[in-house]
Amino acid sequence: MxxxxxxxxxxxxxxxxxxxxxxxxxxxxxxxxxxxxxxxxxxxxxxxxxxxxxxxxxxxxxxxxxxxxxxxxxxxxxxxxxxxxxxxxxxxxxxxxxxxxxxxxxxxxxxxxxxxxxxxxxxxxxxxxxxxxxxxxxxxxxxxxxxxxxxxxxxxxxxxxxxxxxxxxxxxxxxxxxxxxxxxxxxxxxxxxxxxxxxxxxxxxxxxxxxxxxxxxxxxxxxxxxxxxxxxxxxxxxxxxxxxxxxxxxxxxxxxxxxxxxxxxxxxxxxxxxxxxxxxxRAEWPARMQRLTRGPLPDSAPGVELWLDGGHNPAGGEAVAATLAGMAPRATHAICGMLNTKDISGYLRPLAPQLASLHAVSIPGEQNTLPAEVTAAAATAAGIPAHVAPSVAAALRDIAQTDPRARVLICGSLYLAGTILRENG
CATH class of the missing domain: 3.40.1190.10 (Mur-like, catalytic domain)
Known part of the structure; x- marks a missing residue:
């Protein structure tokens, strides 16, 4: 740009x-x-x-x-x-x-x-x-x-x-x-x-x-x-x-x-x-189950399959869960940041059976972000093993060290998705 x-x-x-x-x-x-x-x-x-x-x-x-x-x-x-x-x-x-x-x-x-x-x-x-x-x-x-x-x-x-x-x-x-x-x-x-x-x-x-x-x-x-x-x-x-x-x-x-x-x-x-x-x-619509294959973020974890989705309500969670269920079997780990105006429990509930873990982040620069600790607590309540991470990059490094062939989904907010697309070029 x-x-x-x-x-x-x-x-x-x-x-x-x-x-x-x-x-x-x-x-x-x-x-x-x-x-x-x-x-x-x-x-x-x-x-x-x-x-x-x-x-x-x-x-x-x-x-x-x-x-x-x-x-x-x-x-x-x-x-x-x-x-x-x-x-x-x-x-x-x-x-x-x-x-x-x-x-x-x-x-x-x-x-x-x-x-x-x-x-x-x-x-x-x-x-x-x-x-x-x-x-x-x-x-x-x-x-x-x-x-x-x-x-x-x-x-x-x-x-x-x-x-x-x-x-x-x-x-x-x-x-x-x-x-x-x-x-x-x-x-x-x-x-x-x-x-x-x-x-x-x-x-x-x-x-x-x-x-x-x-x-x-x-x-x-x-x-x-x-x-x-x-x-x-x-x-x-x-x-x-x-x-x-x-x-x-x-x-x-x-x-x-x-x-x-x-x-x-x-x-x-x-x-x-x-x-x-x-x-x-031929339709193009970024941050809706978009595969990230180039840029600093995927380059930092070359064996990881990286996806980005901006859905943020219960229906969005159901759509992402159905998409994951139709993919080839692979351990899927989420990196999630949400706004405090959203129904986080309703969003995470359908995703829980598809996720091996969740790293919670706060959305950088966003006044209405849900604190990462609250997101992690909601994930735990939904039955998803949860961790708090200082950033998406740190969460990705942590997941890649544990599971170098993981599927990683960055999700929960269009604002988070926008930050990722800007920073990833």
């Missing part, structure tokens, strides 16, 4: 506009977009993606499919891992440092001294960028929830998508699955089709009820489209017909349902079979 000092300084200034990191409302975003002359009304057709798990992977597959057809695609995702620029992809390329800095300057000037959260003003900056660069599609990933998320300002998207909904961010979205699903279903728009991934019954009922009120046609997993594996292939079927495709290149059995949602979206948009195959074979 080029020198990002200028955009870093501007992004730091934006942190000071509003004391709360998360404060869900659309009022400040609507004001800001009006000050920018409503870029949200001048976007290429929007595909809006909400859900608890799988949003980023599903969006990455849709982008791969559309780009294989020669389409120019804008994409907005969050959070970033190594650099903020990852959040804004303009017609296929990450936004440049010069373009980002100029955009942030413009948004700071338009905002004045009014309160606005970091996510809100940077979302406005992304929409402004998308409104100025020609493209065929705009992919918007919800930051948190849906109904009051800063991305939920497009009156008439081309398509909405709701990936699996599970319990997460209860302090903002509600304590029950039905309440959380209600927030995610807030992206539904009158008359706009919505692709719905696999859902628990309580969540699906809420989504279907809102869709009925809005006259929004649904394309629901298990009703309108089906996805399964057969003889090492992905089999997708909807009313258009059957697709026989390679398995997703993104690892883990949970990627099958993400692929299904992406394929349902692409088929609705008129994509051909070649585009659908590209969606499942």
């Amino acid at each position: 080029t020198d990002t000092s200028r955009s870093d300084a501007l992004l730091q200034r934006m942190m000071d506009f509003h004391p709360k990191i998360i404060d869900l409302t659309l009022d400040r975003v609507v004001r800001m977009l009006a000050a920018l002359d409503h870029p949200e009304r001048r976007l290429p057709p929007v595909i809006h993606v909400a859900g608890t798990n799988g949003k980023g992977s599903t969006q990455a597959m849709i982008r791969a499919g559309l780009e294989a057809q020669g389409k120019r695609v804008h994409a907005y995702t969050s959070p970033h891992l190594a650099w903020f620029h990852e959040r804004i992809r303009l017609a296929g390329a990450l936004i440049s440092e010069d373009a980002l800095s100029a955009l942030l300057d413009e948004c700071i000037a338009a905002n004045g001294q009014d309160p606005i959260t970091f996510f809100e003003i940077t979302t406005c900056a992304a929409l402004l960028a998308f409104s100025r660069v020609p493209a065929e599609y705009t992919l918007l990933e919800v930051g948190l929830g849906g109904r009051l998320d800063a991305t939920n300002v497009v009156d008439r998207p081309a398509l909405t998508i709701i990936t699996p909904v599970s319990i997460d961010h209860q302090q903002y979205l509600g304590e029950t699955l039905a309440e959380i699903a209600g927030e995610k279903a807030g992206i539904l728009k009158r008359g706009v089709p919505c692709v719905v991934g696999p859902q628990a019954e309580a969540g699906l009922a809420v989504i279907e009820a809102r869709a009925a009120r809005l006259g929004a046609p649904l394309l629901v997993h298990g009703q309108h489209w089906h996805v399964t594996t057969e003889r090492g292939r992905l089999i997708y079927q909807d009313e258009t017909g059957l697709l026989d495709l390679p398995l997703p290149n993104l690892p883990g059995p949970h990627q099958l349902q993400n692929a299904g949602a992406a394929l349902a979206a692409l088929r609705h948009l008129g994509a051909d079979e070649a585009a659908c195959e590209a969606a499942v074979t």
Whole structure:
């Protein structure tokens, strides 16, 4: 990455506009977009993606499919891992440092001294960028929830998508699955089709009820489209017909349902079979069971098989556990750091049968990190032999000395994953 000092300084200034990191409302975003002359009304057709798990992977597959057809695609995702620029992809390329800095300057000037959260003003900056660069599609990933998320300002998207909904961010979205699903279903728009991934019954009922009120046609997993594996292939079927495709290149059995949602979206948009195959074979989405093979960290333990995953809630733990269960047998040791806002017991419980040990770390530079000692205690309570380590590098050295052929999974947080990707180059 080029020198990002200028955009870093501007992004730091934006942190000071509003004391709360998360404060869900659309009022400040609507004001800001009006000050920018409503870029949200001048976007290429929007595909809006909400859900608890799988949003980023599903969006990455849709982008791969559309780009294989020669389409120019804008994409907005969050959070970033190594650099903020990852959040804004303009017609296929990450936004440049010069373009980002100029955009942030413009948004700071338009905002004045009014309160606005970091996510809100940077979302406005992304929409402004998308409104100025020609493209065929705009992919918007919800930051948190849906109904009051800063991305939920497009009156008439081309398509909405709701990936699996599970319990997460209860302090903002509600304590029950039905309440959380209600927030995610807030992206539904009158008359706009919505692709719905696999859902628990309580969540699906809420989504279907809102869709009925809005006259929004649904394309629901298990009703309108089906996805399964057969003889090492992905089999997708909807009313258009059957697709026989390679398995997703993104690892883990949970990627099958993400692929299904992406394929349902692409088929609705008129994509051909070649585009659908590209969606499942060419998608790139870092820190989701990503194998690390180059850089200082894997070089320090050459015999170790090193993996990185940013999942951080119980459904994320289940997905990683299922992925590990499908791998060739090998002793697996975790290096885990989590935020203090997450359900660590719920995350570790499904992983426990797959892990030989866990080294707990605090996330460097992260104010809301769970202390390593607390993570270790939670691992012990889940039945995982646990140790405290001062850093990921120290934990990796310790594991490699004990088991030079180990499989090591660095996990528990996207913030930890971002630190690893930055430091590992």
